[in-house]
Amino acid sequence: MLRGPVVAVVLALAACGEQGTGPLVPSAAGADTGGMPATLSAFAMVSIQNAAVVPNAGVLPYDLNTPLFSDYAVKYRTVWLPPGTSAPYVADDRLELPVGTVFTKSFGFPADFRVQGAPVKWVETRVLVHGVDGWKGASYVWDDAQEEATLLAGGEILDFSFIDASGTTQSPSYLVPSTAECQKCHANDGTMITLGPRADQLNRDFAYADGTDNELARWTSLGILSGAPTPDQAPRLPVFDDPSTGDVPSRARAYLQANCSYCHDGTGEARTSGLVLLGTEMDPYALGVCKPPVAAGKAAQGEKYDIVPGHPEQSILVYRMTSTEPSIAMPELGRSLEHVEAVALVTQWVAAMTGSCP
Numbered sequence: 001m002l003r004g005p006v007v008a009v010v011l012a013l014a015a016c017g018e019q020g021t022g023p024l025v026p027s028a029a030g031a032d033t034g035g036m037p038a039t040l041s042a043f044a045m046v047s048i049q050n051a052a053v054v055p056n057a058g059v060l061p062y063d064l065n066t067p068l069f070s071d072y073a074v075k076y077r078t079v080w081l082p083p084g085t086s087a088p089y090v091a092d093d094r095l096e097l098p099v100g101t102v103f104t105k106s107f108g109f110p111a112d113f114r115v116q117g118a119p120v121k122w123v124e125t126r127v128l129v130h131g132v133d134g135w136k137g138a139s140y141v142w143d144d145a146q147e148e149a150t151l152l153a154g155g156e157i158l159d160f161s162f163i164d165a166s167g168t169t170q171s172p173s174y175l176v177p178s179t180a181e182c183q184k185c186h187a188n189d190g191t192m193i194t195l196g197p198r199a200d201q202l203n204r205d206f207a208y209a210d211g212t213d214n215e216l217a218r219w220t221s222l223g224i225l226s227g228a229p230t231p232d233q234a235p236r237l238p239v240f241d242d243p244s245t246g247d248v249p250s251r252a253r254a255y256l257q258a259n260c261s262y263c264h265d266g267t268g269e270a271r272t273s274g275l276v277l278l279g280t281e282m283d284p285y286a287l288g289v290c291k292p293p294v295a296a297g298k299a300a301q302g303e304k305y306d307i308v309p310g311h312p313e314q315s316i317l318v319y320r321m322t323s324t325e326p327s328i329a330m331p332e333l334g335r336s337l338e339h340v341e342a343v344a345l346v347t348q349w350v351a352a353m354t355g356s357c358p
Contacts, residue, residue, distance in 0.1 A: 035131065035136060036127070036129070036136065036138040036151055036153075036179075037151070038150065039140070039149065039150055039151065040104075040125055040127070040140040040148065040149035040151075041149075043102060043104070043127060044056050045059050045078055045080060045102060045104045045127075046059065046076075046078055046106065046125065048122055048142070048146040048147070051119035051120050051121075051122075051146070052120070053076040053078075053106045053108075053122065053125075055078045058080060059078045059079070059080045060078060060079050060080070060218075060222065060224070061076065061077065061078050061206070062077050062078070062079060062197075062202065062206060062215050062219075063077060063204065063206055063215075064077070064196050064201040064202070064204075064237075064258070065200070065201050065202075065204050065236065065238065065239050065245075065254070066201070066237055066238065066239055066251075066254045066255055066257075066258040067196065067258060068195070068196070068258055068259055068334065069259055069334075069339045070107060070334050071170075071172040071174055071334075071335060071336055071337045072109070072113070072162075072164060072170065072337065072339075073107040073108060073109060073123070073174075074108045074109065074110065074120050075106065075107055075108075076105070076106045076108075077103070077104065077105050077106075078103070078104045079102070079197070079224070080101070080102045081097065081098060081100065081101050081224055082098065082099075082100035082101075085098040085100060085101075086098070086223050086224055086225060086226045087101075087224065087226070088226055088227055089199065089225055089226065089227040089228035090198075091199055091234065091235060092199075092200075092235065092280070093198070094193060094197065094198055095198065095199070095225070097130055097194065097197070098130065099130050099131065099132055100130060101129075101130040102127065102128070102129050102130075103127070103128040103129075103194065103197075104125050104126065104127050104128075105125065105126045105128075106125040106126075107122070107123050107124050107125070108120040108121055108122035108123055109123065109160070109162045110162065112162065112163040113162065113164050113165045114163060114165060121146075122142045122146060123141070123142060123158060123174065123176070124139050124140060124141050124149065124152075124176050125139075125140045125142070126138070126139050126140070126177075127139075127140065128194065134191060134192050135192035135193065135194065136192065137192070138153065138179055139151075139152050139155070139176050139177055139178075139179075140152065141156070152176055152178075153178060153179045154178050155176055155177050155178030155179075155180075155181055156175075156176045157173050157174065157175055157176075158174040158175075158176060159171065159172075159173060159174070160172070160174070170337055172336045172337050173336040175333060175334060175336070177333065177334070181333060195262050196258075198237075199216065199228070199234050199235055200234070200235040200237040200279075201237050201258075202215040202216050202219065203215070203216050203234045203235065203236040203237070204239075206218070216228050216231050216234055217230075237254045237257070237258070237279065238250045238254040239251070239254070240255040240258075240341075240342060240345060241341055241345070248345065248348050248349050248352065249349055249352075250279075251345060252345050252348075252349035253277075253279045253349075255342050255345060255346065256277040256346070257277060257278055257279040259331060259342070260277040260330065260331060261276075261277045261278045264276055264277040264278075265277070265278050266278075272294060273293070274286065274291065274294060275287075275288050275291065275293075287307070288305070288306030288315075288317055289305075289306075289307045289309060289353070289355075289357075290305050290307070290309070290355075290357035290358070291305055291306045292304055292305055292306075293305075293306060293316055298327070299316070299319075299320055299323075299327065299328045300316050300319075301316065303315070303316050303319065304357070305357050307350055307353070308350070308357055309350070309353035309355040309356060310350075310351060310352075310353055310354065310355075310356075311350070311351075312346070312347040315350050317330075317346070317350075318343065318347055318350060321338075321339070321342065321343050321346060322338055323338075324338055
């Protein structure tokens with residue numbers, strides 16, 4: 001029986017080919033799967049029990065202040081670091097986690113979001129592993145019995161339906177990304193990186209099994225994070241749909257940072273666009289205000305600027321957030337439905353802007 005997370009491509013032991021002793025190494029690892037095992041259980045990270053994702057001993061669950069939108073999926077995140085390792089605290093960038101770190105993110109949907117506590121049908125779990133050659137990702141699809149998830153290296157579109165919080169039946173074309181598509185979001189300047197685990201995203205409370213605690217504080221107490229200040233001295237990203245955490249501009253910017261800046265940060269895949277959607281960007285033009293698109297084609301809908309102050313209906317950014325047409329919608333991957341609440345927030349932000357474009 002597996003007792004701890006399997007690190008398939010990370011440990012020096014595996015790199016040296018000593019697979020008979022020490023940490024468990026999956027036998028299914030191979031070049032055609034990027035060195036990932038064939039089943040999720042090989043990692044010994046999580047299982048599903050009574051419709052809930054449950055972390056194994058030593059695996060830490062966490063959440064983010066403003067997460068990436070994925071067709072309204074419910075998500076459950078976990079992290080595991082090799083014993084005796086830690087990540088140095090970074091205030092304004094992603095954490096540099098040690099070789100051997102394993103992340104999981106599970107995606108699921110209740111049949112009816114209006115029913116509190118309704119059982120979740122888990123669709124997939126994505127794994128991100130820090131190997132000796134960098135980060136590698138893979139997607140595992142859960143079987144109908146919710147007992148095992150199997151590697152799907154080639155990706156797939158899943159079609160199903162659910163009832164959302166407003167009572168509307170939604171039928172997403174849900175993308176399980178291929179191994180290659182992992183790089184679409186996670187590659188920055190040609191290098192695979194992590195996205196969610198940042199100090200400002202982790203500076204929040206989480207209901208652990210032994211009580212509620214701030215995530216930065218918990219990561220510090222467990223030795224996962226070193227050199228972190230107290231939570232009140234660390235940055236905190238607003239929660240996009242919680243007005244108590246920030247005003248409309250700060251929450252809209254937080255949403256754009258979480259959902260768009262992995263490409264639009266000046267060094268990501270969309271760097272040639274000149275559009276920078278980091279929450280820390282101070283130049284209105286780089287943020288899109290009165291900025292013409294570099295090349296948008298029909299995605300511009302005949303409009304001239306990414307953001308037109310006071311006119312969300314003329315702003316390409318809002319239009320692309322609203323659209324579900326594959327050649328127009330932004331982000332390009334991971335969303336087949338409109339995130340209605342986020343569009344409303346960004347629309348409100350743009351509508352309140354003053355000034356005019358040439």
